[in-house]
Amino acid sequence: MRLERLPNMSADHQWVYVIGRITLESVNVDARLRALLATLNGRVDRDALLDPASPWTATMTGCKKRLDTVPYSEKTRTAVLGVIADAGAAWNERNRYVHDLLVETIVAEDAVHPDATLTPNGHARLRIRLARGKKKVAPDAHVVSLDQAVSFVCQLVAVKWRLQAAQGHLAGRETWNGLLFGHVTGEWDGNASWISADDDDDD
Numbered sequence: 001m002r003l004e005r006l007p008n009m010s011a012d013h014q015w016v017y018v019i020g021r022i023t024l025e026s027v028n029v030d031a032r033l034r035a036l037l038a039t040l041n042g043r044v045d046r047d048a049l050l051d052p053a054s055p056w057t058a059t060m061t062g063c064k065k066r067l068d069t070v071p072y073s074e075k076t077r078t079a080v081l082g083v084i085a086d087a088g089a090a091w092n093e094r095n096r097y098v099h100d101l102l103v104e105t106i107v108a109e110d111a112v113h114p115d116a117t118l119t120p121n122g123h124a125r126l127r128i129r130l131a132r133g134k135k136k137v138a139p140d141a142h143v144v145s146l147d148q149a150v151s152f153v154c155q156l157v158a159v160k161w162r163l164q165a166a167q168g169h170l171a172g173r174e175t176w177n178g179l180l181f182g183h184v185t186g187e188w189d190g191n192a193s194w195i196s197a198d199d200d201d202d203d
Helices: 003-008 011-040 046-050 056-069 074-099 146-170 174-181
Strands: 101-103 125-128 141-144 183-186 192-195
Touching (some): 003 011, 011 074, 056 074, 146 174
Antiparallel strands (some): 101 125, 183 192
C-alpha cells in the first residue's frame, strides 16, 4: 500500500499496518545479516540460509569476528562494520516495537506514565516495556508517533539494502560498491536510493 493512502485508515488500523511493515522488514534484515555471515564464512549457496538460525547477537558477533580474520581492506572493513552496527541499533529499536506494549494510555498507581492522548499528534501511542534486561537501554515508557514508526520502517529498509550490499561486495560483485560505500535512504515501498561515494576498493 502506498504511504499516502495510510491516512484513509483509522488510527488503530494505521498502527497495525505499520507494525506489520516493521515486522516484515525486520525479517528481511535478519535474513540479510545471516547471508552476510554465510558469505564471511565462505558460503554463497542458498542452503546456507536454511541452516538453523543463531540468535541475533550471535550472528552479529560472528560477523565481527570473521571480519577480523579475513584480510579485507580498511575501507571495506570500516564500511561493513558500520552496516553491522546500524543493523544492531535498528534491531534493538525493532524489539521495542515488537515486544513492548503499545497503548494510548495506562493508569498505574505505582508509576506516572506519559499520556499519548495528550499529545498534539492524535495517532501517538504509549510504548511500555514489559521486561527490563540487565542493562536498561530504553525508558520504561515513552510516547511514539506514527510518523516515527513510519520513519523507522524506512530505516529498516535502508539497513536491509546496506546488508545486501555488504554481502554482495564481499562475494566479489562490484555492482554493490556504490550502495555499500554511499549514502543510502530507505523508502516506504521497500526500495532504496543512494548517493554513491568513491567506490574504488583494493579487495
